[in-house]
Amino acid sequence: MVPVITIDGPSGSGKGTIARRLAARLGYGMLDSGALYRLTALASQQAGLAPQAPEIIDIARHLACRFDEEGNVFLNEENVSRELRTETTGAIASQIAARPEVREALLQRQRDFAQAPGLVADGRDMGTVVFPDAPAKIFLDASAEVRADRRYKQLIENGFDASFTALVEEIRQRDERDRNRSVAPLRPAEDALVVDSSDLSIDEVEATLWRYIQD
Template sequence: MNKITIAIDGFSSTGKSTVAKQIAKHLGYVYVDSGAMYRAVTLYAMQKGLISKSDFNIEALIYQLPSINISFKFNKSLGFAEVYLNDVNVEKEIRTLEVSSFVSKVAEVSEVRQKLVEQQQKMGKDKGVVMDGRDIGTVVFPDAELKLFMTASAETRAKRRYEELVERGDAVNFEQVLKNVKERDYIDSNREDSPLIKAKDAIEVDNSNMTLKEQFDKIIQLVKMTIEDCE
C-alpha cells in the first residue's frame, strides 16, 4: 500500500492533535505535532526571560535559535511521542495557558518559522507521516496527498480547552480561555508570514457537533479514498 502525507491544519483547540494521533496510530504512520515545536520555542523564550506580557526580545530569541534543539521521543505507555527541549521532557510544561498566551507571537517570527519548517520537512521526506499545525498544507507540505482543515466555533473550542486544563488541575476560568482562543485566532490568521488559511485543495471538517468517533470515521474514510486514488 502506498504511503501518503496527511496535512492537518486549523484553528486552535479543534482537536487536530487528537485526530492526527488516532490516524497515525491506525495507519502505522509517524505523527508530528508541529504546534508543540512552536510551544517548545515559546517555553524556551519564557525560561530565558525573553518574552512577557510587556516585552518580547525578538532579536535575542533569533540569536539563540541555534541553541534550541527540539525532538520527539515515543512513550510506549502513552502511545505517542513526547516533546523534548534540549533533551528535557517538556510535554506537560508546553500545554499551559501561559504558553498558549505567547505562542502565536513567537510563531509570527519569520526566523522561528524558517527553522521549524526545515525540521518538519525533513521529518516528512519519506512520507507515511501525519502532521498537524497552522501551515502544514500551505507551506510545509504543499504537495501533501490529503489536506484537512479543522474548524469549530470559538465557544466550542474554548469549552474543550477549558475542560482539558481543569482536568489537568490548572486554575483557569472559561472567559479567560475564550479570550485566549479568540486572540490566537486573530494573530494566527493575520500574521504576515504563513498566516492560517485553508489550502485551496484542503477538505474542511467542522467538528463542532461531532463525537471523536464520528470525526475519526469521517477522516479515515477520506484517507482510504486518497490512498486508493494514489495506487
C-alpha cells in the same frame, strides 16, 4: 515520495487528538508542529527573552528537543511536556510564530519529519507552506465556544486551573493573531477538505477523515 497527511486548524479544533489517532491507525509518524513553536517560546522564556528578541531565531534554529513514543517532549533532555501545554506558553508561541524569521528557522526541521512509511502533520500551515504537495489535506474547524469548552475540560483533566470565560477570550485573541498575521496566516489550503467539528464527536470526525484518506 513519503505520503504526508496534513491537518491544520485553529486552537482546540481537535487536530491533535485526530492526528494521533490517524497516525496510530496508519502506522505513520506524527509531527506536532505547534510543539516546536511552544518549545521555542519556552526556551526563550527560560533565557529571559521578550517575544521580539533577535536571539530567538537562533534558539529556534538550534532547539535541542526530542519526542518520545508516549507523547513526552524533552528540551535539553528535560521533560517539559507539562510546561509546554500551559496557556502562557501557547500565547507566547503565537506571538513568536508571527515572526517570519522564526518560521523560516523551523521549516526544514518540520520537513525532516517526513520519513517512511508516512507522516501525519498537525499545525496551522502544514498544507499551505510546509507540505504543499501532500496528497491528503484536512482543515479542522469548530466554533470558538466549542473549542474553549474542549480546552477547558482538557486543562481541568490535567490538573490545571482554568476559567471558561477567560479561555473564550484567549482563543479569540489567538485566532485573530493566527488568521491575520502577514506570514503563513491560518487558512485552509485550496485543496483541503474542510470539516467543522462543532457538532461532531471525535469518533465521527475520525470516521469522516478516514473515509477521505481512503479515497
